[in-house]
Amino acid sequence: MNARIALSSGILDEQSVVSNLSREGAGAVVTFVGRVRGESRGRTVEKLEYEAYQEMAELVLARIAREIREQFDIVDIAIHHRVGTLAVGEISVVIAVSAAHRPAAFDACRHAIDTLKRIAPIWKKEYAADGATWVDDRP
Numbered sequence: 001m002n003a004r005i006a007l008s009s010g011i012l013d014e015q016s017v018v019s020n021l022s023r024e025g026a027g028a029v030v031t032f033v034g035r036v037r038g039e040s041r042g043r044t045v046e047k048l049e050y051e052a053y054q055e056m057a058e059l060v061l062a063r064i065a066r067e068i069r070e071q072f073d074i075v076d077i078a079i080h081h082r083v084g085t086l087a088v089g090e091i092s093v094v095i096a097v098s099a100a101h102r103p104a105a106f107d108a109c110r111h112a113i114d115t116l117k118r119i120a121p122i123w124k125k126e127y128a129a130d131g132a133t134w135v136d137d138r139p
Helices: 014-019 054-071 102-119
Strands: 003-008 028-035 043-052 076-082 084-087 091-099 122-128 131-135
Touching: 003 054, 014 028, 014 091, 028 102, 043 076, 054 076, 054 102, 076 102, 091 102
Parallel strands: 003 076
Antiparallel strands: 028 091, 043 084, 043 122, 076 091, 122 131
């Protein structure tokens, strides 16, 4: 089993992340794709900026993947997160989980994004016409 972790400023490609998880025995692949939305908390968003403590964030993403493998009956997992400036509609995160059966894939994927949002040292700044705001939307 190989966890594929990426934190980069490049454009994320959902299809390539998913295609790398195809394995014999993987009857289900579930993905979560986070995109920059044009509205947040009643404001029109122009763009987002993600910053991360790169080395620590990569370790945290790897830890999340490792814990997912230990807690859920999955075949493989990939977690890719983008940093830098993103326009509305661009992909900020892709999480893909393959498993023999869909319940484990769905549960593991949801757990991965929820945990990432809670503990990863990745910060989001929203830009709107009335200014920029750092967002803490951790649960």
